[in-house]
Amino acid sequence: MRDYEKYIRYRTFPTPWCPGCGDGVILKSIAMAFAELNLDPDDIVVIAGIGCSGRMPTYFNTNTLHTTHGRALTFATGIKLAKPEKLVVVISGDGDATAIGGNHLIHAARRNIGIKMILINNGIYGMTGGQVSPLTPPSFFTETTPYGNIEPHFNVRKLLTAAEATFVARETVNRLMQLKQVIKKSFQHKGFSVVEVMSNCHVNLGRRNKMKSPLVMTKYIRDITMNMPEFEKLSPAEQASKYPLGIFVQNTERLEYTDLYYNHIVPTAQQAGAKGEK
Amino acid sequence: MSQRKVLQGNIIVAKAALAAGCDFFAGYPITPSSEIAQYMSKEMPKMERTFIQMEDEIASLGACIGASLAGRKTLTATSGPGFSLMQEHVGMAVIAEVPVVIVNVMRGGPSTGMPTKPAQADLMQARWGTHGDHPIIALYPAFSDEIFSETVRAFNLAEKYWNPVILLLDEVLGKAHMDVEIPEPGSYEVYWEKTHEIKDLNIYDRNLGENPPRIDFFHGYPIHIDSLEHDAHGWPSFDAKTVDKMQKLRMQKIYQNLDDIIKYKEYFMDDAEVMVFSFGISARSALAAVKTAREQGIKAGLFQALTIWPFPRAALQERFKKTKKVLTVEMNMGQMKYEVERIAPCDVEKQTLLRANGMPFAPAEVLDAIKEFAK
Numbered sequence: 001m002r003d004y005e006k007y008i009r010y011r012t013f014p015t016p017w018c019p020g021c022g023d024g025v026i027l028k029s030i031a032m033a034f035a036e037l038n039l040d041p042d043d044i045v046v047i048a049g050i051g052c053s054g055r056m057p058t059y060f061n062t063n064t065l066h067t068t069h070g071r072a073l074t075f076a077t078g079i080k081l082a083k084p085e086k087l088v089v090v091i092s093g094d095g096d097a098t099a100i101g102g103n104h105l106i107h108a109a110r111r112n113i114g115i116k117m118i119l120i121n122n123g124i125y126g127m128t129g130g131q132v133s134p135l136t137p138p139s140f141f142t143e144t145t146p147y148g149n150i151e152p153h154f155n156v157r158k159l160l161t162a163a164e165a166t167f168v169a170r171e172t173v174n175r176l177m178q179l180k181q182v183i184k185k186s187f188q189h190k191g192f193s194v195v196e197v198m199s200n201c202h203v204n205l206g207r208r209n210k211m212k213s214p215l216v217m218t219k220y221i222r223d224i225t226m227n228m229p230e231f232e233k234l235s236p237a238e239q240a241s242k243y244p245l246g247i248f249v250q251n252t253e254r255l256e257y258t259d260l261y262y263n264h265i266v267p268t269a270q271q272a273g274a275k276g277e278k
Numbered sequence: 279m280s281q282r283k284v285l286q287g288n289i290i291v292a293k294a295a296l297a298a299g300c301d302f303f304a305g306y307p308i309t310p311s312s313e314i315a316q317y318m319s320k321e322m323p324k325m326e327r328t329f330i331q332m333e334d335e336i337a338s339l340g341a342c343i344g345a346s347l348a349g350r351k352t353l354t355a356t357s358g359p360g361f362s363l364m365q366e367h368v369g370m371a372v373i374a375e376v377p378v379v380i381v382n383v384m385r386g387g388p389s390t391g392m393p394t395k396p397a398q399a400d401l402m403q404a405r406w407g408t409h410g411d412h413p414i415i416a417l418y419p420a421f422s423d424e425i426f427s428e429t430v431r432a433f434n435l436a437e438k439y440w441n442p443v444i445l446l447l448d449e450v451l452g453k454a455h456m457d458v459e460i461p462e463p464g465s466y467e468v469y470w471e472k473t474h475e476i477k478d479l480n481i482y483d484r485n486l487g488e489n490p491p492r493i494d495f496f497h498g499y500p501i502h503i504d505s506l507e508h509d510a511h512g513w514p515s516f517d518a519k520t521v522d523k524m525q526k527l528r529m530q531k532i533y534q535n536l537d538d539i540i541k542y543k544e545y546f547m548d549d550a551e552v553m554v555f556s557f558g559i560s561a562r563s564a565l566a567a568v569k570t571a572r573e574q575g576i577k578a579g580l581f582q583a584l585t586i587w588p589f590p591r592a593a594l595q596e597r598f599k600k601t602k603k604v605l606t607v608e609m610n611m612g613q614m615k616y617e618v619e620r621i622a623p624c625d626v627e628k629q630t631l632l633r634a635n636g637m638p639f640a641p642a643e644v645l646d647a648i649k650e651f652a653k
Contacts, residue, residue, distance in 0.1 A: 009502075012513060041500050047344075058502055058514070063495040065347065066504040066514075067340070068370050074337040078344025078352075081328050082302060083496060086348075107333040261328070269323035 004028070004035035007044075009061040016055055020214030022173035022199030023052060026120060027059055029176055030089070033184040034062075044087045045079055047072045049101060051127045053093035053120045070101030073108045076115045084258035087187060090117045094135035095125045098154050102134070109165035112191040113257035118183065119156065119194055122201035130204030137241070141208045156196050157248050167193035168249040172221050173200060182247060191256045198225055198243060281460045287425055287451040288313035288355075290458055291381055292321070294429035295353050298468055300379070301327040302350035304341035306334055306360060309393040310449045311383035314355035335360035339367035342378045347503060349494045351433060351470075355381040357449075358400050359390065361407065368442050369408035370505050372528065375482070375490050377436035379429075381445045383452040386636050395636030396449035398558055398609040404444045405587050411525065413532035415539055416444040416587035420561040422458035425451065427466065428584060434469035435539060439531050440490045446586070448559040448609075450638060483510035486526060487534035532588065541584040542593055546572055550579025552652050553597060555618055556607040557583045559638050564607050567644035576652050589617050598626050605651050607631045607644055627651075
């Protein structure tokens with residue numbers, strides 16, 4: 001047994017994911033990050049919303065919670081506040097995190113509550129059969145954009161940076177070792193962290209856009225992504241259709257929310273209470 | 279020593295929740311419930327308990343369920359529109375069997391309606407608001423002492439039966455200052471079952487009618503909690519037999535323990551010829567009206583439901599053996615009257631006094647209705 005396997009709940013296999021899906025790579029990279037940090041499985045809780053990503057917690061041999069669509073961050077907020085010392089991981093898809101759960105995403109970032117979010121961006125609603133999501137690239141064909149997508153997609157990096165997130169990163173399923181490394185770094189970060197993972201849905205996005213096989217789709221992901229220094233050399237017009245990779249924001253100065261609550265608000269309130277202030 | 283105080287209804291709820299051991303509150307401001315959140319934000323940090331104002335009501339109940347799964351006693355407070363937003367998570371708490379108390383200080387609706395006016399508007403929303411078949415417990419105090427005792431009982435029932443419990447309150451009762459007896463700690467039951475040691479994933483495994491054991495994260499054995507229909511291990515399952523069993527387990531933990539859950543009060547009911555069936559603010563007017571009717575020689579009585587869900591069916595049916603006239607008084611266009619009609623035998627005459635214009639019934643109005651009906 002390899003060291004990361006103790007974090008995998010094999011009794012619940014097989015997974016519901018299509019052959020070639022990037023979710024398996026992400027599952028493994030998260031388990032490897034747990035193993036490298038040598039965490040007790042009972043000190044971890046993995047939470048997800050609805051969708052293909054929503055089924056991922058069931059395969060971790062940690063505490064796991066499958067919640068409602070888009071709201072995983074709210075449950076995570078409750079758990080983190082109740083047990084600040086635990087590692088609270090949220091796994092979310094692009095529709096889950098940026099459409100129905102968009103409000104919770106920006107507020108978790110604003111609060112800087114120590115939740116570790118893995119945002120799987122496959123650019124489509126996969127579980128429901130391939131409808132357009134806020135991260136579907138423009139002009140792509142989906143089940144609900146049969147004549148092409150006319151909406152621009154969210155730039156998650158800029159969205160979260162504007163919401164004052166203290167750790168923002170992007171990786172792809174093509175680079176397992178880098179992905180594991182970035183996830184591990186996000187777990188070590190104290191505040192709210194988001195690792196956006198570019199993943200392939202060749203079945204529900206690729207198939208309708210001339211990228212039917214996992215290989216073609218992962219090659220496409222390779223072609224549209226590049227490390228930040230390379231990305232910065234591009235003209236703004238070229239940048240529009242490309243995705244930089246790496247850690248974009250890593251702010252360790254801002255205090256984490258539960259830290260502020262229990263180490264600042266609680267003593268302040270207790271002093272006020274002792275003085276008899278109303 | 280118990281303390282006699284003049285307090286706002288919302289503050290009585292907050293004090294009672296803290297007395298019941300509530301150590302986590304997540305909420306979102308909404309008239310007429312905001313005082314509960316305000317009081318909690320001030321008092322909870324002093325006690326090293328947790329308060330957070332979330333970004334909306336959906337998030338508030340989500341945070342409560344999460345905290346509950348991490349071992350906390352949780353509360354959220356809202357009003358009709360916010361309660362509507364919470365409904366998906368009410369279902370989540372039901373299927374995952376998570377205790378949580380939701381206070382709904384009801385106001386005039388639908389939509390933004392009349393935020394500063396009372397209405398007994400969400401009785402059916404409390405029962406059927408969330409989708410799918412589900413059991414629910416809803417308590418509805420009317421008098422100041424009941425606001426305290428029913429709030430404590432809401433936490434006890436949530437903890438005992440691992441189900442969301444809804445505490446309904448009227449806008450006027452939430453906002454009004456009233457004379458209240460705050461009982462001494464220790465003089466009332468506070469139910470708190472310690473988490474069972476978890477040795478396997480079979481967290482939902484139990485016999486029909488049994489109370490579920492408390493299930494928490496972080497107790498030495500990693501567990502899985504799911505919003506999908508699941509088997510005794512919490513693992514997703516759509517197998518018809520398994521689903522049947524799990525649905526029955528969830529329903530029967532409530533319906534086999536009705537004696538423990540259902541509470542009501544009867545006033546002058548022993549020889550009553552006209553029964554007034556009411557609850558909340560309307561029951562207060564009804565009680566005054568019934569007393570006056572008695573003074574005038576009319577044999578009227580009041581049946582005040584404190585638990586409205588599950589509906590106090592058996593107790594009412596017992597009364598219908600002798601009392602053949604029932605007057606349902608409620609501040610809405612007719613909600614609980616259908617429950618009464620559903621269970622009352624054919625030989626019982628049914629009458630209603632309904633209104634939803636933001637004005638509570640005056641005792642004289644209820645008295646007139648009793649007199650008219652008694653003729």
